[in-house]
Amino acid sequence: MANSQSMLAIFLPLSLGIAAFGSAIGLGKAVASAMDATARQPEASGKILVNMLLGCALIEALTIYAFVIVLLNIGKVS
Amino acid sequence: MTTHSTPHVLNWVKLLSESLHGSPASEFLERWETAIFSFVVTALIAFFAVRISRNLKLVPGRAQAAAEQVVEAIDNLVCGIMGSRGRAYTPFVGSLFLYILITNLYGLIPLQNSSTGYLTTTAPLAIVVFFYVQGVSIAKNGPLGYLYHLAGNPKSVAEWIFVPLNFPLHVMGEFTKPISLMFRLYGNVMAGHILVAVFLQLGIEMMKPIHIPVGVPLHLPFLFLEILVGLIQAFVFALLSTVYIAIMLPHEEHDPKEAHA
Numbered sequence: 001m002a003n004s005q006s007m008l009a010i011f012l013p014l015s016l017g018i019a020a021f022g023s024a025i026g027l028g029k030a031v032a033s034a035m036d037a038t039a040r041q042p043e044a045s046g047k048i049l050v051n052m053l054l055g056c057a058l059i060e061a062l063t064i065y066a067f068v069i070v071l072l073n074i075g076k077v078s
Numbered sequence: 079m080t081t082h083s084t085p086h087v088l089n090w091v092k093l094l095s096e097s098l099h100g101s102p103a104s105e106f107l108e109r110w111e112t113a114i115f116s117f118v119v120t121a122l123i124a125f126f127a128v129r130i131s132r133n134l135k136l137v138p139g140r141a142q143a144a145a146e147q148v149v150e151a152i153d154n155l156v157c158g159i160m161g162s163r164g165r166a167y168t169p170f171v172g173s174l175f176l177y178i179l180i181t182n183l184y185g186l187i188p189l190q191n192s193s194t195g196y197l198t199t200t201a202p203l204a205i206v207v208f209f210y211v212q213g214v215s216i217a218k219n220g221p222l223g224y225l226y227h228l229a230g231n232p233k234s235v236a237e238w239i240f241v242p243l244n245f246p247l248h249v250m251g252e253f254t255k256p257i258s259l260m261f262r263l264y265g266n267v268m269a270g271h272i273l274v275a276v277f278l279q280l281g282i283e284m285m286k287p288i289h290i291p292v293g294v295p296l297h298l299p300f301l302f303l304e305i306l307v308g309l310i311q312a313f314v315f316a317l318l319s320t321v322y323i324a325i326m327l328p329h330e331e332h333d334p335k336e337a338h339a
């Protein structure tokens with residue numbers, strides 16, 4: 001089954017890259033909006049920071065799920 | 079997942095285990111390396127906590143004032159998310175935060191390691207959060223209310239129709255929460271360790287041709303990055319635990335704004 005193994009070897013890291021790409025766009029948008037909000041209302045920066053970190057953590061979780069799938073399947077590539 | 083191929087920074091447990099090579103003590107040290115560092119950090123926290131909380135004064139000294147600042151900051155964070163009823167959960171969230179923060183920072187001291195870079199430490203932390211959240215929810219909602227909550231609080235007939243679809247989704251969502259918690263912490267700390275180890279090696283290799291035993295400290299900027307990452311990851315872990323507790327509590331006394339967090 002060398003063929004399926006080489007497919008896995010190519011697409012496992014690639015899947016993580018694709019998931020990270022989507023997360024990166026989401027994180028960029030979230031942080032940009034938080035920066036805008038902080039610039040508009042500097043006195044609310046603490047609350048904005050907490051909410052931004054919470055959103056960032058939830059966006060990141062999607063990449064982590066992809067990472068878990070990669071870790072689960074990486075044993076099949078030897 | 080193979081630990082042999084990944085670069086790592088030396089720590090005193092590994093050094094001791096190598097110098098005792100072949101004896102049963104060496105095997106013991108190798109197997110319990112993360113647990114030893116975990117115990118060291120726990121002992122440090124316990125020592126300072128006990129020392130500061132003995133003879134509390136109305137007018138605090140320096141150490142007591144610092145400790146009060148930390149506790150107040152954590153309390154403000156938890157109460158800011160859950161409202162006044164959040165105070166009951168401050169000890170749990172606060173001990174998670176302090177343990178993870180101090181473990182992360184402790185790993186940056188030379189010859190030390192942080193146990194949060196291993197799944198064997200982060201998985202128990204996430205599992206503790208999982209069971210705590212379910213326990214709190216069952217205690218506050220009652221067993222039937224807990225199931226009703228997992229079914230998505232159906233009210234109208236149309237909502238009851240979708241319960242067979244919603245219920246498995248919510249149950250699965252509960253199980254993915256600890257997985258994302260533990261892999262986030264493990265991934266960030268482990269990646270930081272490998273990054274520092276690679277640049278440390280690079281600095282030593284650079285000086286080898288001219289026979290100088292001291293390396294270039296190329297990893298120095300990454301240590302500052304690691305301080306930042308350790309702080310943020312500890313904060314995110316505590317924040318997410320708070321939010322997980324908050325969304326599993328009954329909604330009645332909630333602010334309407336926060337009801338669907």
